[in-house]
Amino acid sequence: MTILPKDLFCSDEAPQADAAIVCGSSDAEELQQRTAAAVQLLLAGKTGLLLLCAGGRGGSQTESDEATQMLSLAEQAGARSQQIISVPGAGEISEIARECGKLLKHDVRLSSFRSLWLVSSAWHMLRVRIVMKHHLPRQLKLFCHPTAAGITAANWMKQPRGRALAENEIRLIDKLLKNGYSLK
Numbered sequence: 001m002t003i004l005p006k007d008l009f010c011s012d013e014a015p016q017a018d019a020a021i022v023c024g025s026s027d028a029e030e031l032q033q034r035t036a037a038a039v040q041l042l043l044a045g046k047t048g049l050l051l052l053c054a055g056g057r058g059g060s061q062t063e064s065d066e067a068t069q070m071l072s073l074a075e076q077a078g079a080r081s082q083q084i085i086s087v088p089g090a091g092e093i094s095e096i097a098r099e100c101g102k103l104l105k106h107d108v109r110l111s112s113f114r115s116l117w118l119v120s121s122a123w124h125m126l127r128v129r130i131v132m133k134h135h136l137p138r139q140l141k142l143f144c145h146p147t148a149a150g151i152t153a154a155n156w157m158k159q160p161r162g163r164a165l166a167e168n169e170i171r172l173i174d175k176l177l178k179n180g181y182s183l184k
Contacts, residue, residue: 001183003126003173005166009153010125012143019049019110020117020145021100023093023128024066030121033147035070038119039077041145047117049110050074051103053087053096093128097135104137115141122146122153123165127173134181 022038025031041047052074054067067086074084087099104110116136120128125144132142146152156162177183 003170005156005170006153008124008126008166008169008173009122009146009156010129010144011122011146014046014115014117014143016046017115017117017141017143018047018113019051020047020119021051021053021087021096021132022070023096023118023120023124024052024054024070025121026066028069030147030150031066031069032073033149034120035073036077037145037147038117039074039079041117041119042083043078048083050079050084051087051100052084053100054091093131094135097131100132101135101137104140114139115143117143117145119145120147121150122148123151123156123162123169127169127176130173130176130181130183 020038020041022034025034035052038050038052042050052067052070054070071084071086075081085103087096087103104113116132118125118128118132125146129142129144136142151159151162151165156166
């Protein structure tokens with residue numbers, strides 16, 4: 001199957017889910033947009049818990065700073081500390097998925113969860129869904145909640161950065177599919 005740029009932009013409607021996995025970003029603007037989108041779900045009553053997952057590579061100081069920023073942004077936007085869990089050891093999307101999977105299986109508070117929001121930039125949603133579906137417990141229903149700001153389905157083709165991001169995402173997804181991940 002050939003993935004087209006329009007396929008990258010996944011979005012779901014759901015009344016609510018048990019928690020939201022929020023993907024971090026090394027880009028400050030995207031980090032803010034992703035965190036704000038997750039807090040909107042929380043404030044709208046569509047979830048009661050945010051799992052904040054800092055991005056970055058390999059436990060760097062930047063990753064620690066990103067986790068602190070996400071927590072601060074979430075609280076400034078109206079989330080209470082008891083509604084937030086910072087996922088330890090988060091990094092690349094596959095590592096985030098593995099860590100979230102462990103947390104969901106072994107944390108008594110989370111083991112009964114049946115549904116999750118996936119929150120990230122719009123252009124990133126398909127890859128997030130593919131990787132999370134591969135690593136999270138099978139009983140979980142996953143819903144995509146992309147940011148409304150930044151590079152979206154409506155504007156990606158109008159700017160060089162959007163086109164470059166779409167091209168790179170397709171390349172990364174093709175690589176995942178060749179390594180045993182599935183679109184289903």
